[in-house]
Amino acid sequence: MTYLFNQPSDFARELTEGFVAAHSDKVRQVPGGVVRSTCSPEGCVAIVVGGGSGHYPAFAWLVGQGLAHGAEMGNLFASPSAQQICSVARAAHNGGGVLLTFGNYAGDVLHFGQAKARLNAEGIPCELLAVFKAAAEVGYDLAEVLAVAERANQRTRFFGVAFSGCTLPGVDHPLFTVPEGMMGVGMGIHGEPGIKDAPISSADELAELLVNALLKEVPQAVSALSGQRLSVVLNGLGSVKYEELFVVYRRVAQLLTAQGLTIVEPEVGELVTSFDMAGLSLTLFWLDEELERFWRASANTPAFRKGSMTAAEPR
Numbered sequence: 001m002t003y004l005f006n007q008p009s010d011f012a013r014e015l016t017e018g019f020v021a022a023h024s025d026k027v028r029q030v031p032g033g034v035v036r037s038t039c040s041p042e043g044c045v046a047i048v049v050g051g052g053s054g055h056y057p058a059f060a061w062l063v064g065q066g067l068a069h070g071a072e073m074g075n076l077f078a079s080p081s082a083q084q085i086c087s088v089a090r091a092a093h094n095g096g097g098v099l100l101t102f103g104n105y106a107g108d109v110l111h112f113g114q115a116k117a118r119l120n121a122e123g124i125p126c127e128l129l130a131v132f133k134a135a136a137e138v139g140y141d142l143a144e145v146l147a148v149a150e151r152a153n154q155r156t157r158f159f160g161v162a163f164s165g166c167t168l169p170g171v172d173h174p175l176f177t178v179p180e181g182m183m184g185v186g187m188g189i190h191g192e193p194g195i196k197d198a199p200i201s202s203a204d205e206l207a208e209l210l211v212n213a214l215l216k217e218v219p220q221a222v223s224a225l226s227g228q229r230l231s232v233v234l235n236g237l238g239s240v241k242y243e244e245l246f247v248v249y250r251r252v253a254q255l256l257t258a259q260g261l262t263i264v265e266p267e268v269g270e271l272v273t274s275f276d277m278a279g280l281s282l283t284l285f286w287l288d289e290e291l292e293r294f295w296r297a298s299a300n301t302p303a304f305r306k307g308s309m310t311a312a313e314p315r
Helices: 008-022 083-090 108-122 142-154 203-215 242-258 287-297
Strands: 029-032 034-036 046-053 069-074 098-102 126-129 156-164 182-185 194-200 229-238 268-269 278-284
Touching: 008 034, 008 046, 008 069, 029 046, 034 083, 046 108, 046 126, 069 083, 069 108, 083 108, 098 108, 108 126, 108 242, 126 203, 142 156, 142 287, 156 194, 156 203, 203 242, 203 287, 229 242, 242 268, 242 278
Parallel strands: 046 069, 046 098, 098 126, 229 268
Antiparallel strands: 029 034, 034 069, 156 182, 156 278, 182 194, 229 278
């Protein structure tokens, strides 16, 4: 249940205003979303992420040095319009072109595709891909950034479960439900149908379910398990607490290590949420030398920090 709001129709706008007020050293508001409030190197590719609001810390909270240059912010669980996307992309453009990255939902695919066509027609080189972190900070050109992002996408697998749905501001019932005592296996963050409903298991049993499912979907580029290096993201969807996530991750790490895999800088926490949805997802990111370098790279955004960086000059 969402308790604190004014007019439900104003919720997305007001959360954006509050977010920018709290993090003005990193972001500034532009029509359609936010961009960095700090300078980026002239000629570097601009990574612009986006999607519907309500999935903290995605998407705007990932804007900052080492990660995104801008983010479009649609209404709650709604794709940003092509106009919003173009507005943010123009503001984020540094002269090196724009890579639009987004979740693989029908509205996003349509609107980001329209925006790409408009931006290219205006003379702003633009590509798009359903992935978020890429290699713009080290000076790669647009084609090189896209190639790294595509390879990262191809080497990523994830699987999730849900125990209950979320309730949007001003609504007195959940967006979707899961039968009492059951979990939706494979269910999406907006209630997209999963594979099946199954009884809620123990933490260890759930870890085994997630790991076993993902190890059946190893990318073709990974020839054998033993000796491979990968990163792991265990993501809470809103109501599953960090303590519970760590109990699950304990078993995830045991299972992967038993397969001869080396885990590199895992992330356990809330990376993409869905208001108060109860559930979690497990992501395996199979690394190569270049991808590991970028995975380890420093970043400084409102919601994601890694390593240390020299602060950029304000814009």
